[in-house]
Every structure is written in structure tokens, then in C-alpha cells.
Amino acid sequence: MALRYGVVGFGCAGYHGIKALRDSGYGGEIHVFSDKWDPPANPMLTTYYTAGKIPYRGMFPFGDLAAVVKKYDLKLRGGEAVKAIDYDGRRLFNARGEAFGYDKLLLATGGKAVLPAIPGAAGPEVYCMRQVEDAVRLKERLERGGVGKAIVAGASMVGIKVVELLRQRGIDCVLADLAPVIFPLAALPETADIIASRLADRGVKPRFGQGIEAIEAVEAVGAVGAAGAVGAAGPVGAGARLGEKAKLGGKLNVRYTDGTGEACDLVVFCVGTRADIGFVGQALKVGKGIVVDRHMRTSQENVYAAGDCCEGLNRQSGDTQIIGLWANAAGQGKIAGENMAGKETLWGGNIPHNITHFFNMDFIAFGDNRLPGERFLWRSPDGGTTLNVTLRDGKPVCINILDNCGISGILKAGFLKGISGENSPVGWNGQVRLRERNVPAWISERLGLDA
Numbered sequence: 001m002a003l004r005y006g007v008v009g010f011g012c013a014g015y016h017g018i019k020a021l022r023d024s025g026y027g028g029e030i031h032v033f034s035d036k037w038d039p040p041a042n043p044m045l046t047t048y049y050t051a052g053k054i055p056y057r058g059m060f061p062f063g064d065l066a067a068v069v070k071k072y073d074l075k076l077r078g079g080e081a082v083k084a085i086d087y088d089g090r091r092l093f094n095a096r097g098e099a100f101g102y103d104k105l106l107l108a109t110g111g112k113a114v115l116p117a118i119p120g121a122a123g124p125e126v127y128c129m130r131q132v133e134d135a136v137r138l139k140e141r142l143e144r145g146g147v148g149k150a151i152v153a154g155a156s157m158v159g160i161k162v163v164e165l166l167r168q169r170g171i172d173c174v175l176a177d178l179a180p181v182i183f184p185l186a187a188l189p190e191t192a193d194i195i196a197s198r199l200a201d202r203g204v205k206p207r208f209g210q211g212i213e214a215i216e217a218v219e220a221v222g223a224v225g226a227a228g229a230v231g232a233a234g235p236v237g238a239g240a241r242l243g244e245k246a247k248l249g250g251k252l253n254v255r256y257t258d259g260t261g262e263a264c265d266l267v268v269f270c271v272g273t274r275a276d277i278g279f280v281g282q283a284l285k286v287g288k289g290i291v292v293d294r295h296m297r298t299s300q301e302n303v304y305a306a307g308d309c310c311e312g313l314n315r316q317s318g319d320t321q322i323i324g325l326w327a328n329a330a331g332q333g334k335i336a337g338e339n340m341a342g343k344e345t346l347w348g349g350n351i352p353h354n355i356t357h358f359f360n361m362d363f364i365a366f367g368d369n370r371l372p373g374e375r376f377l378w379r380s381p382d383g384g385t386t387l388n389v390t391l392r393d394g395k396p397v398c399i400n401i402l403d404n405c406g407i408s409g410i411l412k413a414g415f416l417k418g419i420s421g422e423n424s425p426v427g428w429n430g431q432v433r434l435r436e437r438n439v440p441a442w443i444s445e446r447l448g449l450d451a
């Protein structure tokens with residue numbers, strides 16, 4: 001009887017797992033279990049769709065569903081989430097309780113957007129951005145019109161893309177975060193300051209250092225405020241009190257942890273993702289994500305995991321963590337597929353790495369921005385490049401680049417080699433390319449990248 005391999009989740013990691021299985025010569029059955037009837041989507045393109053910059057089909061980088069299914073000879077079981085797995089019996093179950101047997105399994109269910117557990121977070125004018133459906137929902141809402149002001153919670157790479165698309169529609173926009181600065185997981189302080197001032201120039205209003213503790217319909221706020229209960233909490237926007245919200249024109253009131261409130265028409269939460277692993281059960285070892293080894297094997301025999309649903313090696317810290325990046329999901333999916341097909345390949349790990357383009361600027365960050373050390377900021381004389389670096393023991397532990405994505409590949413490669421202890425990490429070719437992009441020799445020397 002033909003072997004029967006299952007793949008749960010049909011995103012980047014699932015797709016690359018399937019591709020690697022076929023590329024490695026696996027000729028048995030591949031059953032794909034997806035909660036949708038869509039081809040694999042690229043979540044990072046969702047904001048581009050909502051912004052109207054790409055068509056709907058542009059969110060699906062591997063082509064249409066029928067073509068992908070045919071190319072890899074898949075048996076697609078779409079529209080049903082997997083709900084449970086019986087590892088001993090090698091069976092999985094969908095929401096209707098139907099069972100499917102497998103010989104080997106790849107878990108690739110990615111992450112889902114976090115919505116905070118606060119009053120009002122499930123309201124009709126509250127949005128998030130992860131899946132294709134999220135992008136469609138926000139786009140449809142914006143096209144209906146009547147949005148004068150929005151609050152985006154989460155000064156993250158996703159949050160800033162949402163802010164950008166809202167500002168491009170002329171919508172008044174507040175960027176709020178519990179952290180005191182923008183990009184708290186990636187930016188060094190000097191870079192955060194530069195970005196914050198550029199955002200202010202583009203009309204983005206910061207509201208940092210405070211969480212959102214409730215979202216209230218204005219009518220309800222008005223009633224409560226009039227009764228004097230919540231209305232006594234403090235100023236709203238430019239000094240108004242909660243009970244006066246209806247006059248400010250927003251349909252919602254967002255209440256912050258410092259007791260102030262702010263009127264708006266809608267709220268978009270971009271406060272991170274959580275591994276979508278509610279179905280894996282207690283028999284599988286999990287931390288924040290599914291625990292895997294460098295073959296992408298889980299704690300259960302013949303079960304592999306890849307992408308945002310699992311923890312992988314952080315090459316800088318040596319720990320494992322979820323590294324929510326497209327290239328990471330693709331690389332882990334490939335390694336999982338190869339090992340399922342019988343090859344002995346190893347995932348080399350990655351580091352948290354951000355490349356974001358917004359408001360005509362590029363922000364690239366890699367390494368750990370929390371590590372202490374000697375920091376320096378360099379701006380090229382032509383203003384075309386800003387580098388912000390933390391050095392420890394003469395080696396970079398965090399690099400931020402503004403406005404010059406052309407040097408990020410060389411610097412990241414050098415950074416990765418540097419943390420592996422290699423000498424002359426970028427070599428002569430890299431040096432030449434850095435000089436061509438106006439990065440002086442002393443910078444390479446300071447970063448320990450010189451040949």
C-alpha cells in the first residue's frame with residue numbers, strides 16, 4: 001500500500017515541506033489538511049492588498065489552487081481545521097470528528113493574530129491583520145467610507161504597515177503601544193527616535209507607554225459618562241472627558257491604562273501572533289510553539305513541525321524560539337520535508353530579522369536590540385544611509401539600518417558569520433560592495449567585517 005503523509009496547514013511552511021518531499025523523490029500520497037480552500041498565501045502581502053497595491057490573487061505567491069494541487073499531486077482536504085491527533089494510532093481528526101490515518105505528519109499551522117482579552121475587543125469595528133480574510137475585511141470596511149480616525153495598537157512591523165495604508169487614505173491615525181518606543185522588539189533607541197520623528201512629520205500620532213484596557217461604543221460611553229462613573233476617568237484626546245465623546249465624532253472610545261480615552265472609528269490590533277497549536281494535545285512537547293530538533297522532528301515519532309507554529313534555533317542566543325519570518329518558515333518546511341523523505345538534513349537556525357518598507361523608508365534590523373554594549377550611530381554624508389549598532393567585545397550584537405536595504409544582505413551574512421566565530425566575515429567581495437554603497441572602510445573595521 002502507498003505511504004500516506006499528512007500536512008496540516010497550507011501556508012509557507014506546508015508548501016515548502018510538500019515541495020521538498022517531492023523534490024527528494026517521495027512518490028507516495030500527500031494529504032493536505034487546510035482550514036481553507038485557498039492556495040498557500042503570503043501573510044506579509046495582506047497589507048499590500050488592503051492598501052490596494054496588489055490584486056486579491058497577488059496574496060498567493062505560488063499560483064492558483066488547482067495548479068498547486070496538480071503540480072505536487074496532492075489530496076487536498078480543505079475547509080476543515082484539524083482538531084485533534086491520536087499519535088499512538090497515527091490518526092488525526094477534523095471538526096466533524098472524521099479520522100484520517102497517516103504514516104508521517106508535518107504540522108505547519110502557523111500563527112494567529114492575538115486579540116487582547118479586554119472588553120470590546122470582539123466588537124464589529126475591531127480588526128487585526130494576519131490572514132487573507134483579515135485583509136479583505138479591513139479593505140471592505142475602508143471602502144465603505146466614514147472612517148475619519150483609527151487607532152492602531154502595536155508599534156510593530158505589521159502595525160506600521162497598517163498605519164501607512166490608513167494614512168494613504170487620509171485617515172487620522174494614532175499608533176499606540178504598551179512599550180515606550182516604536183519597534184520595541186527590533187529598534188535601537190537612536191533609530192527609534194529618528195523613525196518616530198519621521199512618523200510625526202507624516203501625521204502619525206504616537207501614544208506609547210500605555211495599553212488599551214477597553215473599547216467602548218460611544219453611545220454606551222455617553223450614557224456611563226453622563227452618569228458620572230467612567231466619565232470621571234480623565235481627559236479624552238485634547239482634554240475632553242469620556243462623557244463628551246459623541247461630540248468628537250468617533251463611534252468608539254478607546255480607554256487606555258492611564259485612565260484617558262480617545263475617540264475613533266475603528267481599532268486595528270497588530271500586537272503579535274500566537275502559534276496556532278490548540279489542536280496538538282498534551283502528548284506533544286510544546287513551549288510557546290511546538291518543540292523541534294534540528295531535523296524538525298517533534299517529540300512524537302514520525303511527526304514533524306515547521307514555520308510559525310514551532311520553535312527553532314536562534315543562532316545568536318543558542319536558545320529556541322518562534323522566529324516569525326517567511327524565510328524561516330520556508331527553510332524549516334524544506335528541512336522537514338527532506339527528513340520526512342528520508343534525508344538527513346539539519347536546520348541551521350536563524351536570527352530575528354526585520355525588513356520593513358513604509359512611508360518611503362526602509363528599516364532593517366537584526367540581532368538582539370535588548371543586549372547592552374557600546375552603541376554608535378553613523379549617517380552617510382549624502383544622508384542615504386543610517387547605521388545604528390550595538391557592539392560587545394568588538395562584535396556587533398544588533399544592527400539597525402535605515403534607508404539602504406542594498407547593504408542589508410551583506411551585513412546580515414557578515415553578522416551571522418561573526419556570531420559563528422568566523423574571521424573576515426564578509427570577505428573582499430563584500431567589502432567592495434559595501435564601498436560601492438558608500439559605507440566607508442572604518443565602518444567595516446568597526447563591525448569586525450574587514451577582510
Ligand SMILES: Cc1cc2nc3c(=O)[nH]c(=O)nc-3n(C[C@H](O)[C@H](O)[C@H](O)COP(=O)(O)OP(=O)(O)OC[C@H]3O[C@@H](n4cnc5c(N)ncnc54)[C@H](O)[C@@H]3O)c2cc1C
Nearest residue numbers: 009011012013035044081082109110307308324325326329
Ligand atoms: C502583515 C504581516 C507582515 C509580515 N511581514 C513579514 C516580513 O516583512 N518578513 C518576513 O519574513 N515575515 C513577515 N511576516 C511573517 C510571515 O508571513 C510568516 O512568518 C509566515 O507566513 C509563516 O508561515 P507559516 O507557513 O508558518 O504560517 P501561515 O502562513 O500562517 O500558514 C499556516 C496555515 O495553516 C492554516 N491552519 C491553522 N490551523 C489549522 C488547523 N488546525 N487545521 C488546518 N489548517 C490550519 C492557516 O489557516 C494557514 O493557512 C509577516 C506577517 C504578517 C501577518
